[in-house]
Amino acid sequence: TGNREKFRPTYHFSPLYGWMNDPNGMVYKDGEYHLFYQYNPYGSKWGNMSWGHAISQDLVNWKHLPVAIAPDALGTIFSGSAVVDFDNTAGFGAGAIIAIYTQNSDRQVQSIAYSTDNGRTFTKYENNPVLTSEARDFRDPKVFWYESTKRWIMVLAVGQEMQIFSSPNLKDWTFESRFGEGQGAHGGVWECPDLFELPVEGTNDKKWVLLCNLNPGGPFGGSATQYFVGSFNGKEFVNESPSKTKWMDWGKDHYATVTWSDAPDNRRIAIAWMSNWQYANDVPTSQYRSPNSVPRDLSLFTVDGETYLQSAPSPELLALRDASKKRSFKVNGTRTIKEMIPSNDGAYEIELTIENQHADVIGFRLYNDKGEEVDMQYDMKEKKFSMDRRKSGEVSFNENFPMLTWTAIEQGGNEEQGGKEALKLRLFVDKSSVEAFGDGGRFVMTNQVFPSEPYNHIDFYSKGGAYKVDSFVVHKLKP
Numbered sequence: 001t002g003n004r005e006k007f008r009p010t011y012h013f014s015p016l017y018g019w020m021n022d023p024n025g026m027v028y029k030d031g032e033y034h035l036f037y038q039y040n041p042y043g044s045k046w047g048n049m050s051w052g053h054a055i056s057q058d059l060v061n062w063k064h065l066p067v068a069i070a071p072d073a074l075g076t077i078f079s080g081s082a083v084v085d086f087d088n089t090a091g092f093g094a095g096a097i098i099a100i101y102t103q104n105s106d107r108q109v110q111s112i113a114y115s116t117d118n119g120r121t122f123t124k125y126e127n128n129p130v131l132t133s134e135a136r137d138f139r140d141p142k143v144f145w146y147e148s149t150k151r152w153i154m155v156l157a158v159g160q161e162m163q164i165f166s167s168p169n170l171k172d173w174t175f176e177s178r179f180g181e182g183q184g185a186h187g188g189v190w191e192c193p194d195l196f197e198l199p200v201e202g203t204n205d206k207k208w209v210l211l212c213n214l215n216p217g218g219p220f221g222g223s224a225t226q227y228f229v230g231s232f233n234g235k236e237f238v239n240e241s242p243s244k245t246k247w248m249d250w251g252k253d254h255y256a257t258v259t260w261s262d263a264p265d266n267r268r269i270a271i272a273w274m275s276n277w278q279y280a281n282d283v284p285t286s287q288y289r290s291p292n293s294v295p296r297d298l299s300l301f302t303v304d305g306e307t308y309l310q311s312a313p314s315p316e317l318l319a320l321r322d323a324s325k326k327r328s329f330k331v332n333g334t335r336t337i338k339e340m341i342p343s344n345d346g347a348y349e350i351e352l353t354i355e356n357q358h359a360d361v362i363g364f365r366l367y368n369d370k371g372e373e374v375d376m377q378y379d380m381k382e383k384k385f386s387m388d389r390r391k392s393g394e395v396s397f398n399e400n401f402p403m404l405t406w407t408a409i410e411q412g413g414n415e416e417q418g419g420k421e422a423l424k425l426r427l428f429v430d431k432s433s434v435e436a437f438g439d440g441g442r443f444v445m446t447n448q449v450f451p452s453e454p455y456n457h458i459d460f461y462s463k464g465g466a467y468k469v470d471s472f473v474v475h476k477l478k479p
């Protein structure tokens with residue numbers, strides 16, 4: 001009942017009609033970010049998998065294009081990646097965009113297709129598939145160029161491991177190594193890998209990051225993204241901390257995360273599918289199902305000798321702020337703020353800085369006049385940040401949906417308890433999602449919510465002492 005389009009996000013990407021899951025084939029070329037995605041053009045549940053397509057010049061305004069790659073006799077089109085073949089290694093033309101993807105039937109094989117018109121049309125390679133196996137789960141190729149050996153590298157998800165292959169031409173592939181046994185979380189099957197090098201903040205070092213999406217077996221059940229930090233020599237990835245499990249996002253709706261190939265200025269930009277296989281087919285939208293996360297710029301930072309991935313909101317998101325609808329509030333202790341923004345349509349960003357922390361719990365609730373709320377807390381004693389969506393609106397469509405998610409935090413703390421920097425939080429709210437970025441993206445929590453009307457109030461509270469909100473700004477975000 002009611003208007004189901006009320007959940008459609010205004011500044012997150014969602015398909016106009018139909019089902020979407022993983023982002024696929026993300027590649028930047030000639031000023032355009034290409035986003036392909038797992039798409040059912042014929043219905044709003046999973047099926048008929050094809051590659052949907054959209055392009056953007058700024059990562060926030062997207063133009064919908066026709067289906068790029070459709071099923072054929074080898075199977076439906078599952079996840080994969082795309083590269084620009086600058087040196088014409090495959091012989092389809094210098095600068096061709098080449099998509100490398102899984103075809104699913106009673107087996108899973110890898111195929112390629114090329115485009116010589118900047119992704120507007122694709123031609124399938126006549127000798128597909130280019131890589132086969134006896135393995136049942138053998139999918140989601142991520143391909144990139146490795147300059148020192150002048151080879152294309154493919155990382156493939158195979159059951160509960162990643163396999164690495166190399167090729168001079170994207171057509172002939174050689175097995176190089178496998179990674180996974182005894183490493184990280186194994187509560188489910190490994191899917192949608194990515195592998196890239198990043199500088200380590202504050203050093204001249206670079207390290208390699210292997211993204212590994214896992215389903216089920218996430219920290220709060222179902223799908224989630226784990227990652228490994230280490231080295232890669234063109235053949236083999238070595239994890240520098242085999243005994244650690246690292247999660248990229250601490251919410252329930254962050255999956256199939258992969259990054260853009262050839263992004264400008266050496267940027268490493270990631271996008272996730274903002275849902276979870278536990279309930280993705282049941283969420284209360286009907287014309288379409290499931291958006292993507294906001295784009296995030298990745299970097300590496302080190303704490304106590306351990307290197308972690310930081311996911312900051314991409315700078316392009318700043319351009320969405322409607323300067324005329326910015327509100328700064330003074331907040332003290334438990335003061336309640338009403339009327340966050342005039343004509344609130346449920347799409348806004350909140351920036352929060354809390355310096356003086358003499359409380360055990362620093363909490364705030366986003367809520368609406370129906371009494372639906374998302375409760376967030378910094379627990380300064382336990383050093384945790386949490387988000388509770390159990391009363392956020394429609395939650396009963398699946399028993400795995402109502403949930404409190406939490407993460408350990410480094411930042412903040414009472415001065416008496418050795419506390420350091422101010423707590424800094426950016427919250428991106430968009431109709432049916434809340435993404436919390438703590439401390440510049442050192443922790444991230446992404447959760448869907450389905451309120452019957454937008455959250456239009458915020459209420460600050462504390463337990464075991466008081467705190468001061470030094471700055472609290474609400475930006476209306478333009479569609």
Ligand code: FRU
Pocket residue numbers: 021022038049078079080102139140191192256
């Ligand atoms: C991940 C996934 C991939 C697969 C695709 C099928 O969400 O299961 O492993 O290629 O979805 O739609």
